[in-house]
Amino acid sequence: MSNPRPHLLIIDALNLIRRLHAVQSQQALTPAQALVATRANLVNTCRKLLTNSEPTHVIAMFDGEVHSWRKEIYPAYKEGRTPMPPELREGLGTLQDAFWECGIDSLLSETDEADDLIATLACGIAQHGARATIISTDKGFCQLICPQIQIRDYFNKRWLDAAFVEQQYRVAPTQLVDFWALTGIGGSNIKGVPGIGPKTATQLLQQYGDLAAMLAASEQEEAAKALLKLRQHREEALLAQRLVRLQQDIPLGFNLRDIRYPPQPE
Numbered sequence: 567m568s569n570p571r572p573h574l575l576i577i578d579a580l581n582l583i584r585r586l587h588a589v590q591s592q593q594a595l596t597p598a599q600a601l602v603a604t605r606a607n608l609v610n611t612c613r614k615l616l617t618n619s620e621p622t623h624v625i626a627m628f629d630g631e632v633h634s635w636r637k638e639i640y641p642a643y644k645e646g647r648t649p650m651p652p653e654l655r656e657g658l659g660t661l662q663d664a665f666w667e668c669g670i671d672s673l674l675s676e677t678d679e680a681d682d683l684i685a686t687l688a689c690g691i692a693q694h695g696a697r698a699t700i701i702s703t704d705k706g707f708c709q710l711i712c713p714q715i716q717i718r719d720y721f722n723k724r725w726l727d728a729a730f731v732e733q734q735y736r737v738a739p740t741q742l743v744d745f746w747a748l749t750g751i752g753g754s755n756i757k758g759v760p761g762i763g764p765k766t767a768t769q770l771l772q773q774y775g776d777l778a779a780m781l782a783a784s785e786q787e788e789a790a791k792a793l794l795k796l797r798q799h800r801e802e803a804l805l806a807q808r809l810v811r812l813q814q815d816i817p818l819g820f821n822l823r824d825i826r827y828p829p830q831p832e
Contacts, residue, residue: 571697572691573621574691575615575619575624576698578700578704579680580650584650585721587604587651587654591651600653601653605664608664611720612670616668619699622827623827625670625673625687626672627683627684627687632679634678642755646755647755669828670827673820683816684707684812688700697715700715700716700717705726708731711728736768741776746758748766748777749762754809758806759796759803761795780796
């Protein structure tokens, strides 16, 4: 009997945990009770994901206390974000154990953001013809969409696929990095080009295809107001493009054999 084609399930751990915890926090519970309820919900959710996805490999990716390369080149990165509730931060150990209970290994990096680790793993799998499913509500992963990579928004019960990107942004997944380079991303405090909003960004991408073609536009075309703005804020756009693009080449320190599902005995 031939082995099934690998299907890797990647869980954006803190994205999942924070949303499960937010639901519990709205109930009349003490912080300790909310943590216990979050853990129970996490186990139930993971079991559902495993049943529905039928993965051959699975991993949960955590963000550590990372001072990322993005913060190095852009100190305002993610400034103003709501911090994690202290009781949740203190309870991360028990929540990590909940993944173990379900047979899911987890990775917490002290040097890299979970988003870049997820992108590296998903793209590495895709290059070898295998499939990856990312569980996250983070639309930033939509830049990775291809026949081998899909993104599932568990809470809204929808796929963040090419049709979703087209409906939401009117561009292709491959154009999303440049779309956000123009518009910025408020949630990460990444500024784009002042005066260029989503509608103008979509029009420019439909006309020129990508940011490089816009920046290389001829003098006559530069008379267009939006292109003039872009030319004036070229460096901001290129910085935003760099910040938004997920890294796909981080050394991971493990291989697929280590994250097989169900876990294999040594």
